[in-house]
Amino acid sequence: MKRNKILFVVLLAGIIGASITSCSSDFLDEKLTTQYSTDRLKTTEGLDELSTGAYQKLKFKFNYVWGIELFNLGVDEFTDANNSIPSYNCYSADLNSAESDANSPFWDNMYGAIESANTLIQNVPLYYDQSNPNYNTRLGEGYFMRGYFYLQLVAQYGGVPLKLAPSTSVDTYYTRASEEECFAQIIADLEQAYDLLPTTPAETGRITKWAAAHYLAKAHLTRASELYSSWNASTTTADLAAVIKYGSEVVAAHPLCDDYVNLWDYQKANSANEKVSEVVLAAQFSDDQTTWGRYGNQMHLYYPSVYQDIAGTKRDISGGREFSYARATNYTMDVFDRVNDSRFWKSFITCYGCNTTSGAPTWSDANAKLGPRGTVAGSKRFTGGELAIKYVVNDAGDSRYEPVVNDATGVLKDGIMQNTHTFVRYFNNEPQAWVGKHGNEGYYGIQKRSVALSKYRDGYRISIASQFGTRDAILARSAEDVLMVAEAYARQGEAQYDNAIIWINKLRDRAAFKEGEDRSVNVDGGQAYKNNSYCTGNGGGYSSDGAVYWDKNTYYESNDDMSATTASTKAGLHINSVADIYNSKIDSPIYAKLGCTSNADKMMCFILNERTRELCGETLRWEDLVRTKTLEARWKAFNDGYVRGNTAFSASIHYYRPIPQTFLDAITNENGKSLTSEEKAAMQNPGY
Incomplete structure (x- = not known):
């Protein structure tokens, strides 16, 4: 048009x-x-x-x-990053009827x-x-x-x-x-x-009855939400019943994956993870260049943290091209139980490999004295194929870390300088803060450094600079239907909270680490470079120097150097009663920040938090906060765009676009x- x-x-x-x-x-x-x-x-x-x-x-x-601007900026989960977007993240005066981006x-x-x-x-x-x-x-x-x-x-x-x-x-x-x-x-x-x-598609990617059911559930739930309370009273009861009907049908037709990582285990175009049972509808992309058109799939550009300007990590296909438009907030880090909930570690990147020995940093005379015993000044701190960058997702009160004065990415751990570039959320004696600068990560300070979402990473592109992604993009998956059914039950009142919990546990039980699972493993679409014909010889820059993609995370170090274990964490995530929701150690600080005091407020807050844990970054958040009329409170509480200024946010205006x-x-x-x-x-x- x-x-x-x-x-x-x-x-x-x-x-x-x-x-x-x-x-x-x-x-x-x-x-x-x-x-x-x-x-x-x-x-x-x-x-x-x-x-x-x-x-x-x-x-x-x-x-x-626009995939970032319209759907995932100006919310609690993500704020703008190395590329500032005040119109959509800060609700500045630039967000007006003439805005054309x-x-x-x-x-x-x-x-x-x-x-x-x-x-x-x-x-x-x-x-x-x-x-x-x-x-x-x-x-x-x-x-x-x-x-x-x-x-x-x-x-x-x-x-x-x-x-x-x-x-x-x-x-x-x-x-x-x-x-x-x-x-x-x-x-x-x-x-x-x-x-x-039809109930089954004639061809991969075609719409089915269950896609219609998914969006029927969404339409009914949206209409039953707070934004429309001035006129929706006559339809709300029937709407909530319809959400339960249609959402339940979708979950039955599209069973959840056994492991959350199966959704994101992208290895090459048209690979197995794009055909898992949980996906109800996906936008179809591929490596066929004749189908790309003007844009292709560009979502892989917007979430990465910048790494190319750090010594020892030059840009490559596996690491991604870092337009860096969106960075996760402290809320997003803290809404997860990062000990028991595997979804955090299967959604975010915390480690990057060295892919250029010649560009790797050396120990200076001053820093060599701070390094491990035997460190030699002038030697490389790490070499190709070794870990180059790590993000430690710790909590306030962690006394292990101090900054190195003469090195922006240098960190002392228990008095010893780390050989890697190390980014820490909280240094010793820094208080907890939802917004504001702390540690040396990108929170209201160094905006290009952050714990990056991994769900769109694409190591199957045709060149380092290519903006054209090859992986399908999920529009609807049955996990959201689980959450919509749970929310519908919760909206029916406290008598139905037990039914809501039954549905929420479908996701939390799946999210737990399984017995025997290695918690230190990282899997994301960057790994597709291994199957990519463009990542050979000089074209992809891959040799003995290795790749930026790294198959490990910082789970154990982030969790206070806890002892390695392969025990199941299901007991730590499973909700046994509504009291577990009201008294949740993870969620209670969020309740307090948002002023949730009633049981109903806590239940709805918990469900919105669970939507972050399950669906983080999947182009749903702005609409969820708008329909529930929680956008203002959550944006002001958790998005540093509010405290940076240049905002004209008004609750009477910004729940709608111009x-x-x-x-x-x-x-x-x-x-x-x-x-x-x-x-x-x-x-x-x-x-x-």
Whole structure:
């Protein structure tokens, strides 16, 4: 949608021209072919192609920096990093209707996808061969796409224009529907999709009945949440029942992985972890360069901590290209039980290998005296293939560490300087702080150093500088359905808390370290470099000097140098009663910071914390905090963007995004005239 003037023939040029090749590993390994006239969409073949093209919009979240800006900045989990983004992280005055990095592209792309869906819904019954076994699927895909993309819009903007038929000419007159009307349409569309779609996909990546069920659960839970409390009373009881129904069905159809790491064990394009049972819907990416388009999957760029400017670690494919837009907050470090919960160690990077001996640091005369016994001044502190950088995720009160005055990454541990570049959260005598500088990690200080999320790391790219990721991106997995069902039970009142706990334990039992498991192992997508043909010889820079990817973590050192063990931690994570939630050692400081005193407040806070532990960084957080109206409290408590200034946050404004100015400038009133300033203001969200 360009300035909201949807020319049908232009839409075709952007969406249709995609045909499926016979050698594809999934149905989106397509190549652009000749563009067709609108008559093509009056054939079975043309509608098949339109359906395939519509799937491209499912990639939008992962295509560019808007994937961070719209969905995971300005929240409790992540703040901005080496690249400052005050508009979305600090809610500065730059977040306005003219903002074009994320806001306008999101609006335009969602409506572009809705146009394709409208065409499928209209044309499939008219022109698709009804004896074709794909008839119901194509129609169901149309309804799913329309419901899904409207749900994305409503989550960001509130009520939006409902466009339910394809354009045949330029459309310029629009009115905004209410939130209530939008949710009714979204749920009706997803119910149609649920009835029409198959239970198993004909091709990898196709939408199924269970994807519709997942987003039905999400739509019902969203409508039942606090943001809509001024009008949702008549639907809340039925909504919560629907969440339990649909979410339970998804979990039954898509069983959880046995081990959390199986979701992120990416070894090469189209590898086994992209086909695990837990994934309900994923945006399909691959190493086929003909399918990349302008952007490809770029999410791997935004979470890494900068390492290339540290002696001994030059940028390579395994370590990633560090655009470094988002860094985890202290809340994100502390919301995990980092002794018992494996999800932390399977979601974050704490170790980096040396991949250039020549660039590795040497012991200075002064520091050699601080090093281990026998350290020789002028010798290398480490060499290629050895550990170069480590992040120690410790707590306040840890007396082991002191800074080295003449070395920003030098740390004394029990009086002895570490040979590695070492980043520590808390030095001796530093008090606990949710925001503010402490240790030598990147918290309101050195913003490019942080414990980096590993879920998008991609060692299968074609070059060190390549922005095009190859791994699929998860849009929906059944673990979120577990959490939605648990939340629905919790919202039904204390009498249902035991049922909520049964569902929460499905994830916490899975999150525990298993009997015999090595807790020091790190697995993430950086390992894919080992199977990558580009990582040989000079092209990838891999030789005896090794790689930045490191297959170990700092579990034991971070946990006070505890003794090595392979015992199960299930008993430490399993919730035995609601008292375990109310009195949680991990969650109680968060309750106190947020002022949660009632049992209901603690239960909902715990569920939001559990969503971080399970779903951290998976493009869901801003919408979760908005729908529950916890954004203001959590952002102010845990995001250093609040204390840095340059913020204009207002609870009466920032629970919604601004309607793009390009849209307001392009549309007309009922008489065909451009909107007046007053008419634009009436169309706009309050405060923008």
